[in-house]
Amino acid sequence: MAVSAGNARALRLARVILVNVALAIALLAATEFILHRLYNWTNPFLDHGENALRSRDPVFTHTLRPNFDGYDVWGPVTPRIFTNSLGFKDGATRSVPAISDRKRIVFIGDSFTEGVGLPYEQTFVGRFAQAFPEFDVLNAGVSSYAPSVYYEKLKFYLDKGLKFDEAIVYIDISDIQDESISYRYDQNGALEIGVFTPNPEQCLPSAYQLLTRSPPGWLEKRSFVAEFVSNLIFVKKANAANAGASLRELMQPGRVYSRDWSRAVWTFDDQASCYGEAGVAGGVRKALRQMDRLHALLSAQGVALSVGVYPWPHQLLYDVENSRQAQIWRDWCAGKCRRFFDHFPAFFQYKDTHSDYVRDLFFWADVHFNDRGNSLLADDLVAQYRR
Structure with a gap:
């Protein structure tokens, strides 16, 4: 059965998207590998006692x-x-x-x-x-x-x-x-x-006693970027919880x-x-x-x-x-x-x-x-x- 012009364009677009997604995943994996080797499995995006200040x-x-x-x-x-x-x-x-x-x-x-x-x-x-x-x-x-x-x-x-x-x-x-x-x-x-x-x-x-943090998931254990994003989200939620707490709660x-x-x-x-x-x-x-x-x-x-x-x-x-x-x-x-x-x-x-x-x-x-x-x-x- 012949493929219509519209379907052909859709297939080409899908291939481009898949190729780009695959390249992004490969690039991210390579970056993660280099960062893990370079920083000896210590996340450089997190503060470990040293930072710019x-x-x-x-x-x-x-x-x-x-x-x-x-x-x-x-x-x-x-x-x-x-x-x-x-x-x-x-x-x-x-x-x-x-x-x-x-x-x-x-x-x-x-x-x-x-x-x-x-x-x-x-x-x-x-x-x-x-x-x-x-x-x-x-x-x-x-x-x-x-x-x-x-x-x-x-x-x-x-x-x-x-x-x-x-x-x-x-x-x-x-x-x-x-x-x-x-x-x-x-x-x-x-x-x-x-x-x-x-x-x-x-x-x-x-400092964030109002929230219970879940143990890191599979991706967080393996990805510095995922660990950083997860930490950022948790801190934002914790700050919001603290801001809304009463003295009695604290x-x-x-x-x-x-x-x-x-x-x-x-x-x-x-x-x-x-x-x-x-x-x-x-x-x-x-x-x-x-x-x-x-x-x-x-x-x-x-x-x-x-x-x-x-x-x-x-x-x-x-x-x-x-x-x-x-x-x-x-x-x-x-x-x-x-x-x-x-x-x-x-x-x-x-x-x-x-x-x-x-x-x-x-x-x-x-x-x-x-x-x-x-x-x-x-x-x-x-x-x-x-x-």
Whole structure:
């Protein structure tokens, strides 16, 4: 039977489509093969601790890349970020000389001090710098730092010849767990980071507790592209679920504002889990020991040391103003610190006058300060510094 002209065109089109689909599949398979060999079965499209902004460091485990001008991702927000020549978060890319003609103050801490999710100007360190233009303010803070890193990083830059007059160390609630299970020195004395405890997934819960993620499927296990797309879709759904959740939902067991989240509750629960064999008390002792080392280092260099503390949502929800966190570092600072900045009173005062204080002060479904939280801390810091 003769094939009509229309049917012939349809067949030709079908052949072209099939050939192109086959070529696309072959190209994708070849690309996947090359990527798997090139990156040793580690997906280059996913963040494994290093990206355009963040990199590993052989001395103090990890840092920010120098002279970065671009965007960082924190949950649903993508703030524009700058770093200076030292790899410190800053208001612009700039070259930092070893010696400043102004009084120089170096802040160091973890993600709260770095100011994740916000441009430099909205962080409490950036606001402090704006309040004191006569100072050269540097921000050495980076996500997941703890006292062991505070010591190693400041020692590294002092040994490199960086001169500064005062170091202001912001001790985070999470520092105690980090010192317990995330930082240790190897046999050569080098600081290393990891999760040195059995079943780490039970100690460091996902930020997306509202959704249960299905195990990866056949294609996700074999395709970097499929794994990346699947991860992207899940994160988008999780962010939407978090945004629509109530405080009551987020306070349920196992969720981000729950009373049982071990990372946050050690200040009012000495039996909190996931603090290694030595427990919470061992983590506190190690943090104090590392801060003793830092104090000795700075004293030998004639550098003043100040310490600051602040609450997480958990302390505002379940703890008291005179928290164990504030007590420990207030006592440690006696005779050592030029200043001790206790921001618990300012935050508890805000709580007393604002019913929606968690949403007001923190990124929702997160423990980090938002713009208003940073503003509250900065105002209190500036007021205390001027006394």
